[in-house]
Amino acid sequence: MSTEIATPIKPKEPKEGLFSPKNKRLLYDPLNDTNPITVQVLGICSALAVTVKMKPSIVMALAVIVVCAFSNVIISFLRNSIPNRIRIIVQLTVVATMVILVDQFLKAFVFDVSKQLSVFVGLIITNCIIMGRLEAFAMANKPWPSFLDGIGNGFGYGIILVIVSMIRELLGSGELMGFRIIPESFYKMGYFDNSFFIMPPMALIIVGIIIWVQRSRNRKLIESK
Amino acid sequence: MEHVNIFIKAIFIENMIFAYFLGMCSYLAISKTVKSAVGLGLAVIFVLLISVPVCYMLENYVLKVGALQWLSSDFATIDLSFLSFIMYIATIASIVQLLEMIVEKYAPALYTTLGIFLPLIAVNCSILGGSLFMKEREYATIGEAAVFGLGSGVGWFLAIVALSAIREKLRYSNIPGPLRGLGITFILTGLMAIAFMSFMGISL
Numbered sequence: 392m393s394t395e396i397a398t399p400i401k402p403k404e405p406k407e408g409l410f411s412p413k414n415k416r417l418l419y420d421p422l423n424d425t426n427p428i429t430v431q432v433l434g435i436c437s438a439l440a441v442t443v444k445m446k447p448s449i450v451m452a453l454a455v456i457v458v459c460a461f462s463n464v465i466i467s468f469l470r471n472s473i474p475n476r477i478r479i480i481v482q483l484t485v486v487a488t489m490v491i492l493v494d495q496f497l498k499a500f501v502f503d504v505s506k507q508l509s510v511f512v513g514l515i516i517t518n519c520i521i522m523g524r525l526e527a528f529a530m531a532n533k534p535w536p537s538f539l540d541g542i543g544n545g546f547g548y549g550i551i552l553v554i555v556s557m558i559r560e561l562l563g564s565g566e567l568m569g570f571r572i573i574p575e576s577f578y579k580m581g582y583f584d585n586s587f588f589i590m591p592p593m594a595l596i597i598v599g600i601i602i603w604v605q606r607s608r609n610r611k612l613i614e615s616k
Numbered sequence: 617m618e619h620v621n622i623f624i625k626a627i628f629i630e631n632m633i634f635a636y637f638l639g640m641c642s643y644l645a646i647s648k649t650v651k652s653a654v655g656l657g658l659a660v661i662f663v664l665l666i667s668v669p670v671c672y673m674l675e676n677y678v679l680k681v682g683a684l685q686w687l688s689s690d691f692a693t694i695d696l697s698f699l700s701f702i703m704y705i706a707t708i709a710s711i712v713q714l715l716e717m718i719v720e721k722y723a724p725a726l727y728t729t730l731g732i733f734l735p736l737i738a739v740n741c742s743i744l745g746g747s748l749f750m751k752e753r754e755y756a757t758i759g760e761a762a763v764f765g766l767g768s769g770v771g772w773f774l775a776i777v778a779l780s781a782i783r784e785k786l787r788y789s790n791i792p793g794p795l796r797g798l799g800i801t802f803i804l805t806g807l808m809a810i811a812f813m814s815f816m817g818i819s820l
Binding site for chain 1: 634635636637638639640641644645698699700701702705706709710713738739740741743744745748749752792793794795796797798799800801802803806807809810813
């Protein structure tokens with residue numbers, strides 16, 4: 392597509408460094424102040440479903456970072472030539488193409504993880520983080536800031552995923568990344584894995600507690616009554 | 617009988633929200649009042665009921681290995697299943713768009729109730745999730761797929777209406793500041809999911 396040609400020529404803005412303070416904030420803010428999961432309430436579905444073990448959650452986080460960053464870039468390039476009425480379908484098509492690439496890649500190189508993730512790789516398409524960032528950021532900004540924004544939000548999502556899955560795997564099966572952490576001797580003394588942590592409801596409660604901790608440290612996020 | 621089993625299973629045992637966390641985002645965002653929750657829930661039932669059978673036909677007559685055999689025997693080995701994501705999402709987005717126009721024309725009352733929720737549904741994960749689960753579970757007939765879609769929709773409806781009712785009551789209770797709003801909603805959903813887990817042992 393000849394999108395660059397179609398873009399109207401704008402007056403040149405003052406040049407900005409690749410990692411100027413403003414761009415850095417795009418990268419760091421989503422880790423805490425505008426975290427996609429705990430503050431923007433985006434992309435919760437997959438965050439909860441894949442966090443039983445650490446390995447699939449890390450793979451999922453990487454997949455979301457890649458899809459989010461690159462679809463942000465593509466939409467940002469296309470932003471001036473997308474008709475407003477059909478923009479959702481255009482966005483979904485771009486995201487779906489990226490997700491197909493990621494899905495085929497996972498199937499080729501980490502087949503067991505891709506089996507564990509089952510439909511959730513496909514559901515990255517409707518992951519609200521991606522749509523949300525496309526709508527809120529990429530449609531109005533240049534490719535490079537959009538790229539950073541995508542990476543930042545992907546990381547913000549990933550960090551919650553890793554924390555939740557770490558708690559669940561450690562307490563639910565006594566392992567981390569498949570390695571035993573809680574020694575056998577504990578079990579002989581009568582320690583039991585709390586299998587409740589493997590169940591889906593525990594993920595919700597852990598995220599609830601993470602939100603609680605985050606907001607009591609960062610009080611400006613507290614919701615008014 | 618098989619249809620009833622699939623229906624009950626989709627509502628209670630494999631509830632979209634409490635067992636798979638699908639459609640969580642709109643579930644948390646639009647559950648502040650019962651009225652809007654009912655509107656969104658109805659719209660989800662509607663779209664799932666239509667989109668799952670359509671995706672079923674797409675899967676079985678276009679995308680699967682050998683699905684194109686009805687065209688000519690030359691296509692018996694063509695496997696287009698890697699295209700399923702993009703086909704499903706395009707189907708869903710266009711069904712939602714179409715539905716919006718139809719409802720606006722023939723049922724204006726319903727249209728005003730559903731309001732902005734109809735277009736939002738295109739990006740609700742429970743819709744795409746329904747189609748992907750339909751593909752994974754390989755239902756035998758289109759009827760079963762439709763019943764599965766309806767059941768999942770009803771399950772989602774029940775969940776969001778229940779949560780919004782609790783949240784309306786919650787407004788009068790004194791919750792610690794940092795937990796207010798989103799935090800307590802997560803914990804509530806967790807507790808509701810624990811209640812729904814009691815259905816897990818049932819095999820139909």
